[in-house]
Amino acid sequence: MLKFDKINVSFNGRYILKNFSLEIQEKEKVLLFGRSGIGKSTLLKLALGYIKPESGKIYFHDQPLNKNLIWDLRKEVAYVSQDMEIGLGKVKDYLKLVFSYKGNSHIGYSSDKVKRLIEYFELNSDILMKNIEELSGGEKQRLMIVTVLMLNRKIFFLDEITSGLDLKLKQKVISFFLENAEWTEIIVSHDNQWLSHPSVKLIDMEASFADS
Amino acid sequence: MPTVDISAFSLALCFLLLLIPIALSYGVKLKLTYITLTSALRMTIQLFLVGLFLKYIFELNNPYLNLLWFILMIVFATSSVLRSTRLDKKTFILPSFTAFLVSNFFVLLYFNYFVVSLSNVFEAKYLIAIGGMLLGNSLRGNIVGIGDFYNDIRKNEKTYYYYLSLGATRLEAIIPFFRKSLNAALKPTIASMSTMGIVSLPGMMTGQILGGSSPLIAIKYQIAIMVAIYAATTLSIFLAIVLTLRTSFDEYGILNRNIFCEPKK
Numbered sequence: 399m400l401k402f403d404k405i406n407v408s409f410n411g412r413y414i415l416k417n418f419s420l421e422i423q424e425k426e427k428v429l430l431f432g433r434s435g436i437g438k439s440t441l442l443k444l445a446l447g448y449i450k451p452e453s454g455k456i457y458f459h460d461q462p463l464n465k466n467l468i469w470d471l472r473k474e475v476a477y478v479s480q481d482m483e484i485g486l487g488k489v490k491d492y493l494k495l496v497f498s499y500k501g502n503s504h505i506g507y508s509s510d511k512v513k514r515l516i517e518y519f520e521l522n523s524d525i526l527m528k529n530i531e532e533l534s535g536g537e538k539q540r541l542m543i544v545t546v547l548m549l550n551r552k553i554f555f556l557d558e559i560t561s562g563l564d565l566k567l568k569q570k571v572i573s574f575f576l577e578n579a580e581w582t583e584i585i586v587s588h589d590n591q592w593l594s595h596p597s598v599k600l601i602d603m604e605a606s607f608a609d610s
Numbered sequence: 611m612p613t614v615d616i617s618a619f620s621l622a623l624c625f626l627l628l629l630i631p632i633a634l635s636y637g638v639k640l641k642l643t644y645i646t647l648t649s650a651l652r653m654t655i656q657l658f659l660v661g662l663f664l665k666y667i668f669e670l671n672n673p674y675l676n677l678l679w680f681i682l683m684i685v686f687a688t689s690s691v692l693r694s695t696r697l698d699k700k701t702f703i704l705p706s707f708t709a710f711l712v713s714n715f716f717v718l719l720y721f722n723y724f725v726v727s728l729s730n731v732f733e734a735k736y737l738i739a740i741g742g743m744l745l746g747n748s749l750r751g752n753i754v755g756i757g758d759f760y761n762d763i764r765k766n767e768k769t770y771y772y773y774l775s776l777g778a779t780r781l782e783a784i785i786p787f788f789r790k791s792l793n794a795a796l797k798p799t800i801a802s803m804s805t806m807g808i809v810s811l812p813g814m815m816t817g818q819i820l821g822g823s824s825p826l827i828a829i830k831y832q833i834a835i836m837v838a839i840y841a842a843t844t845l846s847i848f849l850a851i852v853l854t855l856r857t858s859f860d861e862y863g864i865l866n867r868n869i870f871c872e873p874k875k
Binding site: 545 | 766771774777778
């Protein structure tokens with residue numbers, strides 16, 4: 399479904415990814431593992447087209463990523479990352495904006511579903527009326543999760559989504575994502591709790607780096 | 611009554627007023643003495659040259675020459691915007707110039723033909739004086755408008771990327787930034803429209819009154835020029851951003867880094 403083929407990325411003369419290859423099958427849950435700075439988040443940003451590889455190819459549904467396919471990918475992939483920012487203004491207006499996009503117009507905005515998700519992820523019921531800048535880091539992460547779940551996407555790029563949460567909530571979020579057999583997920587996390595799940599396939603980035 | 615001329619001697623007397631800031635600067639050690647003197651000198655020389663030049667242009671009143679002068683003013687305005695916003699000259703000069711030319715020229719001709727009802731819309735006095743006022747004001751708006759727009763996207767790249775990941779088209783992801791910068795750029799013009807006459811008597815009105823016009827004519831010109839400035843400013847910022855979008859983002863919707871002039875490392 400998603401394939402990285404001999405990817406090279408360097409930054410200021412230092413390789414972040416060197417001759418890196420990885421293939422992710424549909425419905426797989428892949429956990430990228432390794433010290434910080436080894437290129438886990440870079441891999442997700444490459445697939446989303448925020449960074450371009452110096453060499454190597456990325457395939458999505460068996461087609462090489464190009465200027466047309468990238469826009470389709472961005473409509474299929476749910477990206478939740480600590481490294482992204484939601485913006486400013488009321489939470490309600492932000493959700494309205496997201497649902498105003500042409501690419502999302504076929505999905506009806508369901509206030510029932512929002513309410514259920516807000517409750518499930520233990521956010522305050524009045525969060526819609528709050529300003530984004532008033533939210534804590536953990537609340538913003540969960541709001542991003544709620545957003546992509548509203549968009550009914552099936553492929554998830556989850557970059558450190560549990561780092562700001564307390565233990566109980568961590569478990570809840572992890573189970574929520576790993577127990578859905580239909581979803582394809584690439585997970586970047588330092589939390590060991592992800593590992594304890596049998597459905598997770600571990601990719602050790604250190605090993606693949608040493609191999610190259 | 612014609613305007614009283616200021617003789618060379620009287621102008622010299624006026625320069626004596628500079629002794630106040632100079633004395634203060636000396637007393638409080640502001641260290642502004644040198645720059646005060648050189649700036650006053652530069653102003654004097656520049657304005658004398660422009661005065662001579664305009665006198666000549668007004669006497670000739672050749673439409674082509676007037677137009678050429680107006681276009682030259684636009685070239686200066688464009689390069690001044692790019693210098694203040696630190697945007698790359700090579701990428702931006704042509705689209706910004708076009709934006710300035712189209713918007714200011716359109717509003718200016720409309721103004722001269724429909725508002726002032728000139729038989730010759732290229733009349734030097736109107737083309738250059740009114741054109742200069744439009745340009746000077748849309749210049750300020752553009753520095754804020756186009757500069758804020760690109761710098762804001764760069765500063766909030768994480769938000770911009772986030773919108774893209776949520777399925778926004780390039781345009782959909784850009785629009786919040788577009789609104790914000792256009793808003794910031796137009797607010798000063800809107801504010802000065804609404805306080806006009808109360809907080810300040812605009813330079814144009816003062817000039818006309820001293821030139822012998824009735825205050826009633828002067829206010830009508832002032833109202834008309836403010837509306838024209840607002841229209842030209844809005845149009846020029848809008849066009850400047852729209853015309854530069856294509857080259858400023860790549861096919862993946864990512865902002866090109868080389869549109870910013872960075873200090874060399």
